Amino acid sequence: MHQRFEQYMKIGYPCINRTLECSGNSTFRLKSYSQERLIKTVENNLDGLLQMLKFNVKKKILFFRITSDLVPFASHEINDLDWQSYFKDEFKEIGEYIIQNDIRISMHPDQFIVLNSNKDGVYHNSVEELRYHAQVLNLLGLKEDAKIQLHVGGVYGDKGKSMERFAERYRELDDEIKKRLIIENDDVSYTLKNCLEINEMCGVPVLFDSFHHEVNSSGESIGEALTKVCGTWNASDGLPMVDYSSQEPGEKKGKHGESMDEEDFKEFICRSRPHDFDLMLEIKDKEKSALRAVEILSEDGRFEPS
DNA sequence: TCACGTCAAGCAGAT
DNA sequence: ATCTGCTTGACGTGA
Numbered sequence: 001m002h003q004r005f006e007q008y009m010k011i012g013y014p015c016i017n018r019t020l021e022c023s024g025n026s027t028f029r030l031k032s033y034s035q036e037r038l039i040k041t042v043e044n045n046l047d048g049l050l051q052m053l054k055f056n057v058k059k060k061i062l063f064f065r066i067t068s069d070l071v072p073f074a075s076h077e078i079n080d081l082d083w084q085s086y087f088k089d090e091f092k093e094i095g096e097y098i099i100q101n102d103i104r105i106s107m108h109p110d111q112f113i114v115l116n117s118n119k120d121g122v123y124h125n126s127v128e129e130l131r132y133h134a135q136v137l138n139l140l141g142l143k144e145d146a147k148i149q150l151h152v153g154g155v156y157g158d159k160g161k162s163m164e165r166f167a168e169r170y171r172e173l174d175d176e177i178k179k180r181l182i183i184e185n186d187d188v189s190y191t192l193k194n195c196l197e198i199n200e201m202c203g204v205p206v207l208f209d210s211f212h213h214e215v216n217s218s219g220e221s222i223g224e225a226l227t228k229v230c231g232t233w234n235a236s237d238g239l240p241m242v243d244y245s246s247q248e249p250g251e252k253k254g255k256h257g258e259s260m261d262e263e264d265f266k267e268f269i270c271r272s273r274p275h276d277f278d279l280m281l282e283i284k285d286k287e288k289s290a291l292r293a294v295e296i297l298s299e300d301g302r303f304e305p306s
Numbered sequence: 307t308c309a310c311g312t313c314a315a316g317c318a319g320a321t
Numbered sequence: 322a323t324c325t326g327c328t329t330g331a332c333g334t335g336a
Contacts, residue, residue, distance in 0.1 A: 067328090
């Protein structure tokens with residue numbers, strides 16, 4: 001018999017809610033920077049974030065990825081606002097809501113953050129941007145199970161060296177960043193196997209992205225992959241996080257789906273058993289698919305793979 | 307009001 | 322060489 005994993009697995013979606021009017025990721029052009037504009041934008045984003053979380057709780061969506069645009073230009077030199085102090089109370093209020101409702105939180109710095117870059121400037125800026133992400137999660141008062149997920153980075157014609165450089169730089173990070181950072185297999189360069197090798201070098205937990213694994217596979221079945229990644233998470237890291245998506249029909253291989261392929265999703269859930277984890281749906285219609293996933297999991301845990 | 311060129315930032319692969 | 326996609330298009334000028 002299947003255990004009732006659906007009681008534990010949380011479903012989430014990234015950053016944006018298309019049902020609500022509000023958003024947590026509004027920004028503006030660097031050219032239009034002013035402290036006033038920044039304050040207004042962040043106020044709006046924090047308010048939007050809380051509204052999205054409340055929507056999610058009502059719908060039993062208890063995993064959420066907070067956008068990196070929450071504080072625009074947070075790590076940019078133009079930023080002259082002590083935003084951490086200025087918005088301390090707002091962050092605290094949102095964080096208390098998250099904790100009271102047992103919401104799991106992740107963040108995903110965007111493509112410009114390349115820890116293993118062969119350019120010093122890119123490396124430096126990446127660390128500053130990671131610091132910003134860690135500060136957001138700290139201001140929310142979240143434990144170290146709130147994670148910052150990152151791709152390994154560039155290859156620069158020598159994958160082995162570039163993996164070693166990642167591991168070295170990971171070891172050198174401040175603990176505030178290191179305790180939250182996790183790596184994710186990507187769709188073009190670093191496979192699941194590569195990520196597991198980096199875990200052996202430096203201990204960084206590995207997030208399994210099932211769709212990237214289809215597109216850029218190192219051969220493991222879903223069951224094998226989950227067994228291996230789950231071994232990279234410590235108790236203090238919380239339940240492992242997994243990203244799920246499926247192919248958009250008729251589009252280039254690797255293109256994320258616009259909406260959920262329900263049969264593919266059910267099959268993934270079946271194949272994933274008996275592992276337990278929190279599941280982020282990287283599907284373009286966002287909360288709509290997340291809602292459907294919550295329904296599917298609560299309907300009946302006994303569906304079988306086709 | 308709306309069309310559309312452009313946006314802080316990197317990298318790989320396709321065209 | 323230039324364009325596209327990436328966890329997410331959206332800002333803002335000019336007509």
